[in-house]
Amino acid sequence: MRSWTVPAALLAVALAYPFVFRSNFAINFGVLVLFFALIGQAWNIAGGFGGQLSFGHAVFFGTGAYCSTILQLKLGWNPWLGLGASAAAGALVGALIAALSFRFGLRGSYFALITLAFAEAFRILTNAVEFTGGGLGLLIPLKRGAANFQFDERIGFYYTILALTVLSIGIAVWLKHSRFGARLAAIRENEDAARALGIDTYREKVKVMALSGALCALGGTFYAQYYLYIDPTVAFGVDKSVEMLLVSMIGGTGTVYGPLIGSFLITLVGEYTRAVTNAQGLSLIIYGGLLILIIGFLPNGLVDLFKLRWRRKRRA
């Protein structure tokens, strides 16, 4: 029974939240928590469950954001349709980068570097060509209506991102219990041993990168529709890659709820520092410090704190 009480309670809280806290600020806060939880989970699926440390996940985020936006602006596609297309594009880019890197046997820090290089290449490319609006970026014209992914009320965005985040957590739960997840765990712990056991490590790693890329691209499309604007630095910049990694690392990599916890904490710190001071960069100082402290003292992330309490309670 215990296995579903926590997620059910969380979901109930999330569903009720916009009715309890009705202000624009509160709903925006909820949207941000869920948005970072989504892209953090996307990173976590590759970096935590798959053990493939990426420093360039923005490449998938940006692919999603640009894919749906270009389809909408140039070909008149409905953005909901674009959401599907961008997931497919994210999966494709993920599979391609993974296929290239893993075919040539890149691991660990080398893989982190090549993802960073791909994100940079995409950023420079979108910055340089006319087709993507260049450095000025793309502005999505205002056309209100839920059918157009532009809700009159913020609450519409809230439930959309909630659905996407629940999907990402659902995938993480599935990874925890499926054979695919077990194969990934084997690869993460010892790749050579996993291969010796007969696991096709190349195929599994490409699959997990495609999955992670697709989820991350969904976040990209959501971002573009929420802010109605994207540019190369926002979409493909190092900052996005680092944000996803931070959310997941601080909450707890390779865990189902780590990214959600990390995202909640990071959004809270970010909004609080913005409210009390207008000093630039204060929130980032805290994030960076948290990252160092967590690696030093809580290597499995903040999730460990909850687990400790849980265990103590059960023993008592």
Place this chain on the structure above:
Amino acid sequence: MDATILGAAVINGLLLGGSYALVAVGLTLIYGVLHIINFAHGSMLMLAMYGAFFLLTKAKIDPYAAIPLMVVAMFAAGYVLYRGLIGRFSHGKDENILLITLGLSIVLENVALFFFTGDSQTITVSYSDRMVALGPALVPLPKLVSFVASLVLCAVLAWFIARTDTGRAIRAVAKERHGARLVGIDVEKIFAVSYGIGIACLGAAACLLIPSFYVSPSVGHLFVIVAFTIVVLGGMGSFVGALVGALIIGLTESLSGLFLGEALGQIGISLIFILILLFRPTGLFGGAR
């Protein structure tokens, strides 16, 4: 294509490569010994550049005269940072070092943003604007000085690693850390010393760059991806490789800018980076991993 323009682009590319080499040699030393990627390299350079900036503006010490001071100060900073933070918090896992240096770079950059604001600062010294005719190109004197200095720095480091006792210990640890420990080398200390030397190079780099460059909290970004590319291209841990790699990258940037235009020209570096990682991750001068 006009031969003069091409010649000038080549010379400018080589000089640019010299500046990159200054930043990359320290990174390659840290990689070669610790086998980790020091993400804080760019932000440590930024700190050193602010150091050189304030030494001139507050204490009236010329950047070139400040080199010994900055080298010692940055060595101490690197040594203490490794001993007090990186080594202690990483639990011996390479991935953790990567993430700690990332966290460190976020903290350093934003602390700088907090205290120094995001504005770019430049300095003026008597020789900032002096130009020297070099074949078809007219180049600023500070760039020529930093080019020559990058050659000297590489030579000094290569000598240090090859000929001194500490250098031998560093090579021993880089090759076989358990064996090194067995023959009585204090491995943790050598790690900290190597990290300190790598960071000390940035002290020299900062003093040489500042007369012809600007400093801002995010200045490290300009160098960090380029420096990684150079280190991988040259072969991680090889000083000659870092120098040759830096010159190749400088030329690539200058020539692709000339042929592809300013915006698209930057893609040359990323493409080289991806190709070299795929086809020869040990780099041009790197041995087997």
